[in-house]
Amino acid sequence: MSSSVATQTKPGRYHHGDLRNALLDAARELASEIGVDNFTLREVARRANVSPAAPYHHFADKRDLTRALAIEAFSKLTTALSNAKHKKHSPLEQLEQVGIAYVMFAFEHLAEFRFMFRRELCAEEGDFDPLETAGINAQAVLHNTVLEAQNAKQIIAENPQDIVITLWSVVHGLSCILLESPLSKTTTAKSAKNMAKSVVQLSIQGILAHRE
Amino acid sequence: MSSSVATQTKPGRYHHGDLRNALLDAARELASEIGVDNFTLREVARRANVSPAAPYHHFADKRDLTRALAIEAFSKLTTALSNAKHKKHSPLEQLEQVGIAYVMFAFEHLAEFRFMFRRELCAEEGDFDPLETAGINAQAVLHNTVLEAQNAKQIIAENPQDIVITLWSVVHGLSCILLESPLSKTTTAKSAKNMAKSVVQLSIQGILAHRE
DNA sequence: CAACAGAACTTGACATTGTTTAGATTCTAG
DNA sequence: CTAGAATCTAAACAATGTCAAGTTCTGTTG
Numbered sequence: 163m164s165s166s167v168a169t170q171t172k173p174g175r176y177h178h179g180d181l182r183n184a185l186l187d188a189a190r191e192l193a194s195e196i197g198v199d200n201f202t203l204r205e206v207a208r209r210a211n212v213s214p215a216a217p218y219h220h221f222a223d224k225r226d227l228t229r230a231l232a233i234e235a236f237s238k239l240t241t242a243l244s245n246a247k248h249k250k251h252s253p254l255e256q257l258e259q260v261g262i263a264y265v266m267f268a269f270e271h272l273a274e275f276r277f278m279f280r281r282e283l284c285a286e287e288g289d290f291d292p293l294e295t296a297g298i299n300a301q302a303v304l305h306n307t308v309l310e311a312q313n314a315k316q317i318i319a320e321n322p323q324d325i326v327i328t329l330w331s332v333v334h335g336l337s338c339i340l341l342e343s344p345l346s347k348t349t350t351a352k353s354a355k356n357m358a359k360s361v362v363q364l365s366i367q368g369i370l371a372h373r374e
Numbered sequence: 375m376s377s378s379v380a381t382q383t384k385p386g387r388y389h390h391g392d393l394r395n396a397l398l399d400a401a402r403e404l405a406s407e408i409g410v411d412n413f414t415l416r417e418v419a420r421r422a423n424v425s426p427a428a429p430y431h432h433f434a435d436k437r438d439l440t441r442a443l444a445i446e447a448f449s450k451l452t453t454a455l456s457n458a459k460h461k462k463h464s465p466l467e468q469l470e471q472v473g474i475a476y477v478m479f480a481f482e483h484l485a486e487f488r489f490m491f492r493r494e495l496c497a498e499e500g501d502f503d504p505l506e507t508a509g510i511n512a513q514a515v516l517h518n519t520v521l522e523a524q525n526a527k528q529i530i531a532e533n534p535q536d537i538v539i540t541l542w543s544v545v546h547g548l549s550c551i552l553l554e555s556p557l558s559k560t561t562t563a564k565s566a567k568n569m570a571k572s573v574v575q576l577s578i579q580g581i582l583a584h585r586e
Numbered sequence: 587c588a589a590c591a592g593a594a595c596t597t598g599a600c601a602t603t604g605t606t607t608a609g610a611t612t613c614t615a616g
Numbered sequence: 617c618t619a620g621a622a623t624c625t626a627a628a629c630a631a632t633g634t635c636a637a638g639t640t641c642t643g644t645t646g
Contacts (some may be wrong), residue, residue: 178624197494199411204603213625215605220623224604279554282409297555320576327548327569328576332540335547339539342491343509357539364532364540368580389594389641416632425596427634432594436633 182220184210186234189227194273203227229283229293235274236296242267243303253311254366260304261333261362262355268337269354275341304330317369325369332365333358394432396422398446401439406485415439441495441505447486448508454479455515465523466578472516473545473574474567480549481566487553516542529581537581544577545570 178184188209192201203224204214221227246263247256268275277283278297285291305326311317317325340354349357390396400421404413415436416426433439458475459468480487489495490509497503517538523529529537552566 181623199492199494202603203605214603215607215626216624218605279550280411281554282411324569324572324576327551328544328573331547331551331573332544332577333547334550335543335545336539338491338546338550339543342493357536360536361540361543364536364580365544365577366580368576368578393594414632415634424594426632427597427636428595430634 178210178212178216181210181212181216185217185220185227186231189231190273193231193277198228198273198276225283228277228280231274232277232280232283233293233296235271235278236293236300238271238274239264239267239278240296240300240303243300247303247307252316253307253314254316256307257304257311257317257329257366258359258362260307261329261365262358264333265337265340265358265361266351266355269340269349269351272341275337301326301330315371317366317371319371320369328369329362329365332361336361390422390424390428393422393424393428397429397432397439398443401443402485405443405489410440410485410488437495440489440492443486444489444492444495445505445508447483447490448505448512450483450486451476451479451490452508452512452515455512459515459519464528465519465526466528468519469516469523469529469541469578470571470574472519473541473577474570476545477549477552477570477573478563478567481552481561481563484553487549513538513542527583529578529583531583532581540581541574541577544573548573 185206188206189201192206192209203217206227207214207217210216217227221230243260243263246259250256250259283293285293305322308317308322308325308329312319312322336358340349340357397418400418401413404418404421415429418439419426419429422428429439433442455472455475458471462468462471495505497505517534520529520534520537520541524531524534548570552561552569
C-alpha cells in the first residue's frame, strides 16, 4: 500500500523524502521474511538504501522502530475489528464476528502480530505510552460489544470485564497457537477461520443469557 | 534445585564436570533477568566460568540451547498439569484444575514460558522434533481429561479436539496477556489465580452437558 | 602402568550487529 | 541569498555468534 509510495521516492537524492515510512515498510517486510526476532536494523537500512546510521534520525533505537510498528499494527487491528463488528446488527452476532476477525487478523498479518505483544516495548511505569493506548483502543471494540450484548440481555450480566478477558483470551490464545505451534504448520486460511468460528461459538455458549 | 548442584562442580578444574546443565541453569537465570530476547550466549558462558566457545561442545548453537530449555519447560508443564489434575476425582473438576494450573505455571515460570512457544525453534518439516513431542505430551493431559469428562457425560459430546483447542486457547491466551500486556504490570499471583478461575469457569460453562 | 584416542575446554580470530561521534550535504526560513 | 536546521554519510567502538586450531584432561587398551 503505502509501501510502494514511500519506498520509491527519488532514488538518487541525498534526502530520501520519506525515510521514516520507507524504514517501517522495509522492517515489516524483513520481519515477515526472516522473523521478528532476527531482523536487523542494518539490513533495514540497507533495503532503504541508506547508511546504517540513518535510521537514528527517525527512531531513537531499534526498539523504538519496532515499537512504531507495533502501534501501527494495533491501529490496523482496531479497524479490522471495527469493520467486522459492523457487518452485523445483533450484538451477539457482532461478538462472534469480532472474535473471528481477531484470529484472522493474526493469521493474515503474522509478522505484525508478533510485534504487538512484547512487554519490553512498553514505556516505563508512569510514562504515557502510546503503545498501551493503541492496545486499549483495540480492546475497546470488544468491550463495547460486550456491554451492548449485556444491555440487549443477550448474554449474562456478569462483571463485563471478566467476559471481555475470557473472550479476548480465547481468540488471542488461538491466534498464538496457530502462529507458534508446530502443530499448525499446514493450516490454511479456511481451516483457521473454521477453528476460530468453532472456538468463538463454544465460548459464547458459556455466556448466553437464555439457556435454550 | 539442580542448579546449585550443577553449577558448582570444582571451580578450578579444566573440565567443568557438568557444563551442559550449568549452562542451562545460567541461561534460565539470565533470561529471567534480562528477557528471553536479549540474553546472550557469551554471558551465559561467562556465568558458568567458561570461554565463549565452550557451549559449542554441548549445543550446536544458541538456538539449540534455547530449544533444550523449551523442551525442559514443556516437561515441567506436563507434570504441573498432571499434578493439578490428580488433586480431584471428577473429570469436570479436573478440567478446571488443569486450566488454572496452566495459567499459574506461566505466571510462575515467566521466563521459561516465553521460551516454549517459538516457531523458529522447531525442527524442519519431516524431521523428528523432540520439542514438538514435548508439546504434545503437555496437551495430552488436557486431551485425556476432556475425553474422560465426555465419557462421564459431564460435558457435551462435541468433537473433542474442538473442545481441547478452545480450552487450551483460553488458558494460553490469558497467560500471554498476563505476561505480555502492559495492562498487567501490577498483577499479583492471587489476582492471576482469580482471573484464571473465572475465565476457566466461564469457558467450561459453554460445554456443560446439563444446562440446569 | 604407560600411551594413546577422544572428549572437554581455551585462544584467537572473523564477520556482523547496535550505536555514537564528527562531518558533509541539502533543504528552508527570513 | 544566506544562516541554521534537518537529513544523511563515514568511520569507529564494543559486543555478539561462531569457527578453526591448539591444549588439557579422562578413560580405555595394550
